[in-house]
Amino acid sequence: MAAEIVCSRWTALVVRELLCGTTRFNDLRRGVPRMSPSLLSKRLKELEDAGVIAATPSGQPGAMNYRLTEAGEDLRGVIMSLGFWGQRWVESSMSLKNLDPSLLMWDMRRGLEPSPLPPRRCTINFIYPELSADRRSWWLVVNGEKVDLCLTDPGYEIDLYVRSSLRTMTAVWMGISQLSTEVEAGNIQLTGDKAIARSIHQWLALSPFAKAERAVKN
DNA sequence: TGTCCGGTTCAGAAACTGTT
DNA sequence: AACAGTTTCTGAACCGGACA
Structure with missing residues (x-):
């Protein structure tokens, strides 16, 4: 079940952006530039349903702030480990x-x-x-x-x-x-x-x- | 009035899965 | 291996509101 939540395509990168402090939809897009906005929208809803993030109104009409919940913040070790694994084993070329x-x-x-x-x-x-x-x-x-x-x-x-x-x-x-x-x-x-x-x-x-x-x- | 922001919608392509 | 059906993803277009 955990793998279903975290391992779908792009999700780890979206969580990484949120862990780095990004909270806005367009900023997430800049951080994961090859992900389509429709899919980002879908992934954010999935993460919200899974209790990994919470979306709250930003004050600007229609716009939301996306923040990690305690469960989301708890993924920091997983995401950082994945990054260090990539740095160690994925060929730089x-x-x-x-x-x-x-x-x-x-x-x-x-x-x-x-x-x-x-x-x-x-x-x-x-x-x-x-x-x-x-x-x-x-x-x-x-x-x-x-x-x-x-x-x-x-x-x-x-x-x-x-x-x-x-x-x-x-x-x-x-x-x-x-x-x-x-x-x-x-x-x-x-x-x-x-x-x-x-x-x-x-x-x-x-x-x-x-x-x-x-x-x-x- | 034009531009930017924060999304959503949709058609088509690509990838995947199941069946034979 | 070939095929058909299903799912996933992309990219462009679009929308409404804010702002200069």
Whole structure:
């Protein structure tokens, strides 16, 4: 019965998003970009029926807040174990086959640590030169504790440009390669505010599973 | 008036299951 | 293995409300 609830397609990823603090339908969509909205809607209802999540009105008409119940929160160990298992045993070449800049940037936005950055608004422009124009440039705008992700130029002065291939950045995010190694090799180019560039190790969020030791090599 | 958000609906494709 | 029926999933279109 438990497997029926948790093991249907996409469900573990939806629960992971909720465990990471996502509460809104469209934010869940961004976190699981290949899942269709109709199926997400269906899965949320199933999880609600199963007592894993509770949906409450958000205040905005028609919109709901989705939160894990105690039973849902109790799945944290299961979902994290699954993530660490994947990091340890799923071949990285397989993981790096389906690169997705929106998923990568969305996760970086979520995990970004604002405290090492100056206490003013900071704008960091990530550029993946090999991608098509509509997916090439991404902006992270950090203002206090608030972090926004933009796919169109927000118009602010850029504090730091981060230029690399999507593959390199994804490999760093996954913990397959080291940030410092890629920067030293010139595969990740940092231009702009030197202090922000220096502290990138502190504010840039990697995958929660990046530290897991890999059992299979590329 | 146009755009965005938070969904829902629906037709068709793909995958799965059971039968022969 | 082949086929037919069923289930699941996708992607596009759509809706209503909020907001600039």
